[in-house]
Amino acid sequence: MYVSYSQEEPQEYMKKLEQREWAFIDDIVYYIYNNDDFIEERKTFLSFINQLIPNNFAVFHLADRTGDHLLSDPVIFVPGEENGATVEQIETIHRYIDKYEEEDFGKWIMLVGKRDVYRESDLIDDEDIRSTGYFNDTYATFNIKYSMQIISAYNKEFQAAIVLGRSEEAGDFTGKELYMMELINKHLSLKLYKLSHRAPSDGGVYTHLDERIYEMAEECALTKRETEVVFKVVKDSMTNEEICSDLCITSHTLNKHLSNIYMKCDVNSRVALIHKALS
Secondary structure (H helix, E strand, O other): OOOEHHHOOHHHHHHHOOHHHHHHHHHHHHHHHHOOOOOOOHHHHHHHHHHHOOOOEEEEEEEOOOOOOOEEEEEEEOOOOOOOOOHHHHHHHHHHHHHHHHHOOOHHHHHOOOOEEEEHHHHOOHHHHHOOHHHHHHHHHHOOOEEEEEEEEEOOEEEEEEEEEEOOOOOOOOHHHHHHHHHHHHHHHHHHHHHHOOOOOOOOOOOHHHHHHHHHHHHOOOOHHHHHHHHHHHHOOOOHHHHHHHHOOOHHHHHHHHHHHHHHHOOOOHHHHHHHHHO
16 A cells, blocks of 8 residues: 555644745746646746756656547656757657556556555555566666656546656655645646636636636536536526526536536535535
8 A cells, every 4th residue: 555645644744844845835836827828838837846846857747638548748857958858858758658658556546537646666666666667768768766656636537647756866755745746736636627627617717716616526526517517607697598508408408417516515506506616
């Protein structure tokens, strides 16, 4: 059984964070929420993470929506490399997706849509890691022995996977570093979910109400369609007739969605649903 940050006394790590670390985390979270080009600027995000959690190598994969692989569109950051990574390093990461993705011991966490941050050394022992193709190929290219795996997921949907790597000389990642990364990963997962499920009425402007609705959707296990209906009801104040027209559904279908939403959110009316979202 692997040990993630959540099993290691997070309250103690919270007390140990220095003021500058809290400030840096706040800056990174602000960058996540307020950067309209976040997907295109993931390399900058990785450079910020490197300043908070020093590493020798980082890669940011997005979830593959085609079904061919789990991972796609990797962005690589290696401190000191002018273009983020060499041609050889970039080829190595693409080779990992094609050849070694299936043997990754963290694959099941992605498949079940679980948000998590963990050290690979907590998941498998050193001998087993060294027997894998990706250790002898991918990690060897980057001179990496230790890794932190960041799985971003929201509403049970896998969104992205980030790997931070360290050399043997740099040592393994600490529990405190896992905790700091999970603080960021919660917001990162929400941002990526929002980008892949654009709010029906967001118009490109992200608000606290959007965040609250998405949080409620995750807490209550709402489907994508049910979440869309909640946005129409809570944020847009649409009537049933307007919602049916906007979503191209019948009143019978809408009533089924509303019934499921009320049951999952433990409310019994529109007013109660709005109150729950705004509370």
